[in-house]
Amino acid sequence: MAAFAIKSLVSQITAKHSPSDRASSRIEIKSALISVKRRCGSKIPVLAASIHSESDQTIEALKKKNGPLSSTHLSNSVSSGSCLRVAYQGVRGAYSESAAQKAYPNCEAVPCEQFDTAFESVERWLVDRAVLPIENSLGGSIHRNYDLLLRHRLHIVGEVKYAVRHCLLANHGVKIEDLKRVLSHPQALAQCENTLTKLGLVREAVDDTAGAAKHVALQKLEDTGAVASSAAASIYGLNILAEDIQDDSDNVTRFLILAREPIIPGTDRPFKTSIVFSLEEGPGVLFKALAVFALRRINLTKIESRPLRKQPLRASDDGNNGLPKYFDYLFYVDFEASMADENAQNALRHLKEFATFLRVLGSYPVHTSMV
Numbered sequence: 001m002a003a004f005a006i007k008s009l010v011s012q013i014t015a016k017h018s019p020s021d022r023a024s025s026r027i028e029i030k031s032a033l034i035s036v037k038r039r040c041g042s043k044i045p046v047l048a049a050s051i052h053s054e055s056d057q058t059i060e061a062l063k064k065k066n067g068p069l070s071s072t073h074l075s076n077s078v079s080s081g082s083c084l085r086v087a088y089q090g091v092r093g094a095y096s097e098s099a100a101q102k103a104y105p106n107c108e109a110v111p112c113e114q115f116d117t118a119f120e121s122v123e124r125w126l127v128d129r130a131v132l133p134i135e136n137s138l139g140g141s142i143h144r145n146y147d148l149l150l151r152h153r154l155h156i157v158g159e160v161k162y163a164v165r166h167c168l169l170a171n172h173g174v175k176i177e178d179l180k181r182v183l184s185h186p187q188a189l190a191q192c193e194n195t196l197t198k199l200g201l202v203r204e205a206v207d208d209t210a211g212a213a214k215h216v217a218l219q220k221l222e223d224t225g226a227v228a229s230s231a232a233a234s235i236y237g238l239n240i241l242a243e244d245i246q247d248d249s250d251n252v253t254r255f256l257i258l259a260r261e262p263i264i265p266g267t268d269r270p271f272k273t274s275i276v277f278s279l280e281e282g283p284g285v286l287f288k289a290l291a292v293f294a295l296r297r298i299n300l301t302k303i304e305s306r307p308l309r310k311q312p313l314r315a316s317d318d319g320n321n322g323l324p325k326y327f328d329y330l331f332y333v334d335f336e337a338s339m340a341d342e343n344a345q346n347a348l349r350h351l352k353e354f355a356t357f358l359r360v361l362g363s364y365p366v367h368t369s370m371v
C-alpha cells in the first residue's frame, strides 16, 4: 500500500484524539493497521483473534434475548468477526435496516434502541459497523446524528442512499375513515405532512417507523395507524391502507456507514470527505473558511451548523459591550475530494491556520446508484 495512504490514515486517527490522549491514538492506529494487514492477507494477530471469540459469545447471548440492543447490553463487549454485524436504530422493518442491508447485503443487521446505542455498540466491538440516517431530501438533517458524530470517535467509511416509500398501515378491518391518530418516527411524519393533514390525523412521534407498526399491531389499535414501510406491514401483520404517502415521490434518505477505523482514502473513484470545524468570531470568517475550498475548485455538497455545546459562556470582545455570547457554532462540511488528494490536504492545511477546531470525520467513496 502506498506510504502516503498509511500516513493519511494515521493522521486522520491522530487528529481525532487530543494531544494528551496518545494512548487512544496508539490503540486505534494499531487496530487500523491490523485490519489493513488482514485485508492484505496477513495473519490475524492474537489480539484481534481473542477479541473475536469474546464478541461471538456476546452476540450469541444477545441473539438469544432477541430484542433490540439497549445501553445495558453494552458492557464488557468487544468484537469483529467473519460475517459483518451492522447496527441500525429501530426494530425489524425499519428503513435503517433496509439501508444496512443495502450497504452490506450479507450482513447480520443488529437492531438498536437509540442512535447512541448504535454508536456505542461499534465503539465497544459489539458490532462492526453502524448505518445511521444523516439527512433526508424532504425532512432535512437528522441533527441528533450530527451531534453524536462529534461526541463519539467513529469514522465515516461510506454512505448509502435509500429511497423511502411510506405506507399508511392499520390493523385488518380498520378503514382509513376509522383512524384518528397516526404513529411514526418524527422524520417520517414530517415527510408525509400533506397527506396526514388532508386526512386530519393527530400525529404522535415514536422512536422508529417499524416500532410504530409493531405497537399498532400488538395493541390491536382500531383508531390508530402507523406510517411505515411495506416490509413492516408484512412483518407485523398489518394492512396497507395507502402507499407512497410521502409529500414527494423522490424521498431519499442518506445514511452514513460508521466504523472504528477509517478506510484508506483512494483516488481511483469519486470520494467525499466530511469534516467539522469551529471558527473565531468576526466578519467574514465563514466566508474565509469556505474560500479554502472554492480557491481550489473543490465542490461542497453539504454544510450544516450546530450549536457548540458545553461551551462556557464567553464574553464577547468584539464590540458586543461585554455581553455574554450564547451562540457558538460547529460547521459540518462535506466536500467532493479524497483525503489522498493533495488539493484536499492543502485546503485543510489552509483551514487549520484559522479554525479553532478541525476534525476529519471520514473520507469515503461517494454513493451514486439509487438501485
Ligand SMILES: O=C(O)C(=O)C[C@]1(C(=O)O)C=C[C@@H](O)C=C1
Residues within 6 Å of the ligand: 089, 090, 093, 094, 095, 096, 097, 133, 136, 142, 164, 185, 187, 188, 207, 208, 209, 210, 253
Ligand atoms: O424509523 C425508521 O424506519 C428509520 O429508519 C429512521 C428514519 C430517520 O431517522 O429518518 C430513516 C429513514 C426515513 O427517513 C424515516 C425515518
